[in-house]
Amino acid sequence: MTDATTTDVLVLGSGIAGCGAALAAAREGASVLVATKAQQPADASTDWAQGGIATTRDDPESLKRDILAAGDGEADPEAVDALVGDAAAAVEDVLVDTLGVPFDGEEGFDYAREAAHSAARILHVDAATGHHILGPFLRHLDAHENIDMLEDAAALDLITDEGAVTGALLDRNPRTGDRAETGVPVFAGSTVLATGGIGDLYRRSTNPRGSTGDGVAMAALAGADVTDAEYVQFHPTAYDDADPFLVSEAVRGEGALLRNADGERFMPDYHEDAELAPRDVVARAVAAERDATGEVRLDVSPLAFAEEFPGLAEACADRGVDWETGIPVAPCEHFLCGGVAVDTVGRTSLDRLFAVGECARTGVHGA
Template sequence: MQPLTEHVADVLVIGSGAAGLSLALRLAGHCKVMVLSKGPLNEGSTYYAQGGIAAVFDETDSIASHVEDTLVAGAGLCDREAVEFIAGNARHCVQWLIDQGVLFDTEAGTGTGGENDERAGRHADERYHLTREGGHSHRRILHAADATGKEVETTLVSKAASHPNIHIMERCNAVDLIGSSKIGLPGTRRVVGAYIWNREKERVETCRAKSVVLATGGTSKVYQYTTNPDISSGDGIAMAWRAGCRVANLEFNQFHPTCLFHPQARNFLLTEALRGEGAYLKRPDGTRFMPDFDERAELAPRDIVARAIDHEMKRLGADCMYLDISHKPADFIRQHFPMIYQKLLTLDIDLTREPIPIVPAAHYTCGGVMVDQHGRTDLDGLYAIGEVSYTGLHGANRLASNSLLECLVYGWSASEDILTRLPSIKLARQLPPWDESRVDNSDEQVVLQHNWHELRLFMWDYVGIVRTTKRLERALHRINLLQREIDEYYSNFRISNNLLEVRNLTQVAELIVKSAMLRKESRGLHYTLDYPDMDANPQPTILHP
């Protein structure tokens, strides 16, 4: 066995994006919080979010309208109570973010992204510049130019890193949750801590905690093409499933319609706000095609737009379609999309003069670990917030810019519940150390790399934008074979980052495929040629361990 290295905290937060850090900051005035960051603090989906946060800040808009737009985008599968809860708490949660120092663009200062703005110069009566994105009936997207996530994440990181009650561990993976049954505690099963892979010290450590919060993001790395950073490997969903928690709606994987098609920038996202400000989708010959698919054209929800692009690419045998905003004034484009403009220039593409080659790419996981309105899972003391969770907000398709909002609202609601319960919870005594006395160092890393590439390729081909029962069956067969190989590898060799990720990705792939096989209809993000019609009485797809 390894020498014992144990950490102790009131609350262990696994994940360092908007969900995890907002919760940590809300808790830190009352208890000791440990935040686990899989990579560098900024390296998560929040940092790369371009569009913004949906919330009703305009007097012509209403919470009821935000609710209705969300329900329509969710294609009849949203939980209305959850939608009303999140939309109804949007403003005060976004205001909390503003109070932390996040600078959203105002009508007087559009396009700064907070970087050139004098923070002390803001006035309370300034109106926020609100954009409109696909599926929204009003302009309600607060943003910091086209780099909202960067502004949010850097502000929260700065606050958390300097807080005396928050201990941050970077480059550390959670391996598995530790339940009370593992240490022989009687009564209701609850989480008492977690095993942690410290990549810099190359050892597994333990953390004892009264509560554990999963804020690990989604699973988009299970696909060959994704807009997400490398850390999005479904870790939280896989860990929760192994610990005995239910998951729901994992067949609904959102493919962002407009990812840059370029060999030097395979996962660069072109924000939906481009279409919100008038960009057109075009075929290689320069003709528009979205009006042929939906009366909302480029402003249709993402599932419709992604399928239309996929359809045209396959019909024409084209490698990509094109996004064109060059008909707008150049100053307008540079002011509203400075980050995208500069990035494309480094690739010799001028956003103000030419169309941009695009393809759909895996972007967001609409399902996840089942939780209630406080983020509580099936296991006492375990919470899940943000993209890792299934709240009922997104249904069969997420409405643009509702994702960061969900992180903030559940960061608030989970923190309230945790603080209420903490005084009655006792820390478990010493946890069992990690035992790797019967494993060796691997000299066959090529096996992991092969499994990794094979998994992502067949998930893209068989469980992508358009599916069939036969493709799903083939995918499940391959997953079962991979799982046997990976389980054997996991039992015999020491842990590595690649091993942990491919283990979790394979587990999540199985859950995605089994969910998709249970849905005998086409709805939202799940489109199957074998069942092209919608069921009259749709229900969430729930898997039990």
């Protein structure tokens, strides 16, 4: 049990990035406090992630090439090297051995294909992969003797001392649970921002409510470098509604086709990889065809949609969408590629402040 107002490591956020950072620190023997705004697991994008996790399989070089191409030449090769170098071991150690995530596949993994990937290399659990990772991860951390979890506790501001970050102000007291409008200080040897994306700043986003870029804002206010914030990824196939839901890229990976209001398939005119071109290319094409013809639908007739994507078929049914006539789709804010600038081990420009996950600008995503 940690003394909750001082801790070795304070992690802000409980998506996959915060959970991963907490686990790594606890394994090194540090006392860890995870303080999260989430009231339930579904308050993190991680819980909503659908299609799955890209792995290197046996070919890290080909994943590296694909990442650099999808980032439009703006990604940092050194950061991509760190990702492809560590990916397989991290998946094996944390997701398979530690958490026992039940990835699909009878003998070995069933690798799926997604856009911008030249090979089938996506590990998944149905099309609800994030949900099957985050629940076990939170339970694992809950049971860890070095880790305390504090839910429904937003960080309001970082505490600084002579240019170093020494903790954060939370809106709830870790000891008593009491609310405090001006914030309760928690002092930490290291503070890790893991607060996710910025979707809630947009009219339409795939992200859960509460994705308001808090970590990026707190870091900027404390004087940390924030870069590439203009690189925001728009997902091409979100249900065309004021309250959208994501139709995973994996559906196009399995053969679904994009058609305009005239019923014409248009992606081959835009890119040689057609529906499996990088997301920015497909999103721009969908927007252009919507402007020109009024509507774009995702034609799922080439696949056994209800069998292969039962969760999405259910989401369509819940919203009264007859997927047999195609799902109306439009681009929608999805992922922040920039954010708090970090090096390949998550260090920000401020001493003792780290950033991980979507709030971090690692250099992997490029444009």
